[in-house]
Amino acid sequence: MxxxxxxxxxxxQAGEAAIEVEGLSHTYAGANGSVPALVDISLSVxxxxxxxxxxxxxxxxxxxxMMLAGLRQQTDGAILCHGQPMPKPDPERVGVIFxxxxxxPWLTTLDNIEFPLSLRGTSREERRxxxxxxxxxVGLEGFGERYPHELSGGMKQRVSIARGLVQDPPVLLMDExxxxxxxxTRMTMGHELLRIWSTxxxxxxxxxxSLTEAVYLADExxxxxxxxGRIIDHIEVELPxxxxxxxxxxxxxxxxxxxxxxxxxxxx
Amino acid sequence: xxxxxxAAVRWMILAALLALWExxxxxxxxxxxxxxxxxxxxxxLYIDRHIYFAALLVTLYExxxxxxxxxxxxxxxxxxxxxxxxxxxxxxxxxxxxxxxPIVILYPVFTAWFGIGSSSKIAFAGIYGFFPVMLSTxxxxxxxxxxxxxxxxxxxxxxxxxxxRVIIPASLPTVFAGLRLGGALTIIGVVVAEMLTAxxxxxYLVTLNRTILDSPxxxxxxxxxxxxxxxxxxxARALESRMVVWQSAGRRQQQSSSxxxxxxxxxxxxx
Numbered sequence: 001m002x003x004x005x006x007x008x009x010x011x012x013q014a015g016e017a018a019i020e021v022e023g024l025s026h027t028y029a030g031a032n033g034s035v036p037a038l039v040d041i042s043l044s045v046x047x048x049x050x051x052x053x054x055x056x057x058x059x060x061x062x063x064x065x066m067m068l069a070g071l072r073q074q075t076d077g078a079i080l081c082h083g084q085p086m087p088k089p090d091p092e093r094v095g096v097i098f099x100x101x102x103x104x105p106w107l108t109t110l111d112n113i114e115f116p117l118s119l120r121g122t123s124r125e126e127r128r129x130x131x132x133x134x135x136x137x138v139g140l141e142g143f144g145e146r147y148p149h150e151l152s153g154g155m156k157q158r159v160s161i162a163r164g165l166v167q168d169p170p171v172l173l174m175d176e177x178x179x180x181x182x183x184x185t186r187m188t189m190g191h192e193l194l195r196i197w198s199t200x201x202x203x204x205x206x207x208x209x210s211l212t213e214a215v216y217l218a219d220e221x222x223x224x225x226x227x228x229g230r231i232i233d234h235i236e237v238e239l240p241x242x243x244x245x246x247x248x249x250x251x252x253x254x255x256x257x258x259x260x261x262x263x264x265x266x267x268x
Numbered sequence: 269x270x271x272x273x274x275a276a277v278r279w280m281i282l283a284a285l286l287a288l289w290e291x292x293x294x295x296x297x298x299x300x301x302x303x304x305x306x307x308x309x310x311x312x313l314y315i316d317r318h319i320y321f322a323a324l325l326v327t328l329y330e331x332x333x334x335x336x337x338x339x340x341x342x343x344x345x346x347x348x349x350x351x352x353x354x355x356x357x358x359x360x361x362x363x364x365x366x367x368x369x370p371i372v373i374l375y376p377v378f379t380a381w382f383g384i385g386s387s388s389k390i391a392f393a394g395i396y397g398f399f400p401v402m403l404s405t406x407x408x409x410x411x412x413x414x415x416x417x418x419x420x421x422x423x424x425x426x427x428x429x430x431x432x433r434v435i436i437p438a439s440l441p442t443v444f445a446g447l448r449l450g451g452a453l454t455i456i457g458v459v460v461a462e463m464l465t466a467x468x469x470x471x472y473l474v475t476l477n478r479t480i481l482d483s484p485x486x487x488x489x490x491x492x493x494x495x496x497x498x499x500x501x502x503x504a505r506a507l508e509s510r511m512v513v514w515q516s517a518g519r520r521q522q523q524s525s526s527x528x529x530x531x532x533x534x535x536x537x538x539x
Binding site: 069071089090091092095096098100102104106115116118119120163 | 413415416418419420421422423424425426429433434437438440512
């Protein structure tokens with residue numbers, strides 16, 4: 001039970017945890033009885049860390065993220081975010097960024113970014129001030145009055161990131177945010193995300209099925225098995241920061257990526 | 269050669285048709301009973317302008333009220349049917365198949381219930397226009413991208429906020445298309461009803477003058493209805509493009525948009 005050893009190792013840094021998951025399991029009610037989706041997931045994410053969860057399609061990693069976000073309830077086990085459970089979404093604690101940017105097409109860029117603030121009656125001046133600040137953070141000055149259909153895929157994801165950050169939550173959950181982008185845009189966006197992360201120092205949980213993306217972005221990689229999903233490996237990425245594209249060609253990078261692939265292949 | 273501007277070509281075709289309308293009867297190729305010339309039609313329209321204006325007012329009044337019924341009931345019931353799975357499974361097949369029924373067969377029943385005055389026209393045209401509005405509203409709500417609602421929930425939107433801030437704006441384009449079609453159907457409904465059994469209205473003038481074989485006055489009424497329908501269509505279009513700025517381009521880009529888009533309304537100008 002290698003993963004349990006990793007978990008207890010993480011427990012050693014108790015008190016610093018942004019997210020703690022203890023014995024989480026999830027079962028779906030299927031046509032032929034119940035289908036286990038997630039089995040005995042325990043993990044701990046320290047504050048300010050960039051943790052990537054990687055696993056094959058359908059392993060339940062998106063479900064796990066939805067539960068961390070309070071968007072779905074698990075059958076069993078506990079989730080603590082900064083020591084508190086997440087019975088429902090709380091955008092002041094956790095920002096969520098989805099695979100499809102899911103911007104509202106009837107709102108301009110600025111109005112989209114302000115959407116979570118407007119739900120809680122923040123004043124108009126305050127909203128504008130914060131959304132403008134987010135817009136420059138993601139490098140989209142001058143695009144505030146555009147509508148989503150006037151933006152490229154990468155720009156939409158930037159807006160989506162700005163929207164996730166506008167309430168300044170300490171935790172950012174990202175569900176394959178760059179999966180729908182072409183490879184070049186994806187590389188650029190990964191780099192951009194690391195830049196934004198280094199200025200905001202959020203705790204990030206990032207889901208992907210790209211091994212390269214996982215190693216490039218992460219402090220730690222959690223590897224999940226095929227369904228029913230469980231955590232089968234926990235890898236510390238010892239590459240220095242800031243990360244550069246050249247690191248992808250190094251032996252360390254290759255070995256890490258290979259280790260993840262071997263783990264996933266075993267269960268597929 | 270440069271391709272001519274489609275708008276210019278459309279105006280040219282319209283002008284040519286009007287010119288033909290004037291010239292063909294003058295040549296004697298068609299008797300006046302079949303087609304009175306444009307100038308003759310306009311002349312009787314001018315002579316009888318008080319009669320036609322009064323009839324048009326009656327028709328407009330009936331159209332306005334039946335549109336109110338069609339749009340109000342259509343949006344209300346459409347929202348319920350689209351939003352509540354139980355009602356949807358129960359009612360949507362019923363409404364969808366009723367839409368295919370030629371409701372005009374019920375008009376005699378309406379006159380029995382409401383008399384031959386305006387009430388029966390309003391009730392009949394209201395029901396006639398109700399179906400596309402109701403079905404589009406239901407479709408508009410049912411086909412909202414679930415990702416929008418998930419995102420809204422993740423940002424802490426309550427259920428009322430999800431309805432007012434996401435569901436309503438997201439379904440507007442589809443609802444508007446239904447309103448445009450439903451509004452056009454209420455005009456048809458009122459005019460047809462007036463032609464069948466009535467004592468007033470522009471449709472009544474068509475029937476009245478047809479029975480006494482006064483072709484110019486029949487065509488004058490047709491012309492008035494034509495202008496009314498085109499005016500309605502242009503108004504609806506203008507209103508729609510003002511209300512739903514993001515619709516055309518935004519919808520095209522969301523790949524999922526092809527579902528549930530109601531049939532485009534043919535322009536009444538083609539009539």
